[in-house]
Amino acid sequence: NDAWGWTDPDSGRDYAIIGMRDRASFVDVTDPYNPVYVGILMKTEGASTSSWRDMKVRNNWVYIVSDGAGQHGMQVFNLERLRDFDGEPVRFEEDHHYDGIASTHNIVINPDTDYAYAVGAGGPNGCGGGLHIINIEDPSNPxxxxxxxxxxxxxxxxxxxxxxxxxxxxxxxxxYDGHEICIGSNETAISIADVTDKRNTVALGMATYPNVAYSHQGWITDDHAYFFMNDELDEGRGLVSGTRTLIWDIKELDDPILVKEYISDNPATDHNLYIKGDMMYQSNYDSGLRVYDISDPENPEPAGFFDTVPYQEGGGMTGSWSNYPFFESGIIVVTSGREGMVIVKVRN
Structure with missing residues (x-):
């Protein structure tokens, strides 16, 4: 399902962290032609297996959650332990655990601060599925x-x-210069919040859009002027003619404006998208990885693709779930349901 990455600051080695139904898998992808399976971290003991497992990294630690998994909570694992790999894959144990949440759909981390945000969380203090804010300054005690x-x-x-x-x-x-801002894909709308004061968070702006089915996920441009968002269910319900990407002008955070609905000529359902520089990387289920040049944010241009499921097409939900395009080496790790992990690189 989901994926993230870590580059060891000491060795420079690249590792993919891949979510699976009952575990997270660690793969050394430094040599993309010869990836090395390093080990696994199993789901929380007593938790259910699940199609949803998400993870993010902060300061050499990975934080892992799972949805539809009972009392899974948040696992905390020290990635520096991957350095001890001796050729035999290891079944790791978590280093620490946070049980302030139960099942959780996704985990979000601001790369500049020591705060994690559990979203879509259940449990007595799940914050209604909104942002459940966790201080991770001390990974041993979230x-x-x-x-x-x-x-x-x-x-x-x-x-x-x-x-x-x-x-x-x-x-x-x-x-809002220097403020901590969160942009949510909240099922029915885009939501923008100032969360600088964790005890006094402030709603800044929200907006809906035509033919909304399920506001799913999105990513901000490097200049913080635009937010690209996907709707996971609009294609499958026949609300749009092709894969739709919603482009929001957020130059005024309290007034997000939908400036473009970019609709591709492919009917695939979209899932996770990420932005690095002027390129957008979309995992679009049955059409695999789709890459766009967004140097003109309001007019994306197709730049390449890798179809992980060339034997099928349409609006289904098999194929590519996610990707991680942030390794400095330029490789992109792509996950695809039955096909596993694929490593690609955009040709110049």
Missing amino acids: TFEGCFQDMNTGRRGTGYSHDAMCITYDGPDDR
Whole structure:
């Protein structure tokens, strides 16, 4: 299912972290032609197997959650332990555990701060599925910091966030320079919040859009001026003619404006997308990895693709779930349901 990556700051080796139904798998992808299986971290003891497992990295630690998995909580694992690999794959144990949440759909981490945000969380303090804020300054002792819920969003009006992106803002809206801002894909809408004060979070802006089916996930451009978002169910329900990417102008954080619905000529359902520089990398289920040049953000141009399931097409939900394009080496790790992990690189 999901994927993330880690580059060892000491050795420079690249590792892929791959979510599976009952575990996370660690793969050394430094030599992309000869990936090396290093080991696994099994799901929390007593938790259910699940199609959803998500992870993010901060300061050589990976934080892992799972949805539909009972009392899974958040696993904390020290990635420096991968350095001890001697050729025999290892069945690792978690280093620490956070049980302030139960099942959780996704985990979000601001790369500049020591805060994680569990979204779509269950449990007595799941924050209605909105942002459940966790202080991870001390990975051995994650602590609850606060909630954010935009009650104007979510199917049940609880502010449920399916996924989010949190950043230290450095964009055109100078009112919020240096503030910690989270942008949520909240089932029915885009939601923007100022979470600088974890005990006093503030809703800044929200907006809906035509033919909404399920606001799923998105990523901000490097200049913090645009947010590209996908809707997971619009293609399958016949609401659009092809894969739709929603392009939001967020130059004023309290007034997000939908400036473009980019619809490709492919009917595939979209899933996770990420942006690195002027390139956008979309995992679009039956059409695999799709790459776009977004140097003109309001007019994306196809730049390449790798179809992980060339034997089928359409609006189904098999094929590529996610990708990780942030390795400095330029390799892209792509996950695909039955096909496993694929490593690719964009040709110049």
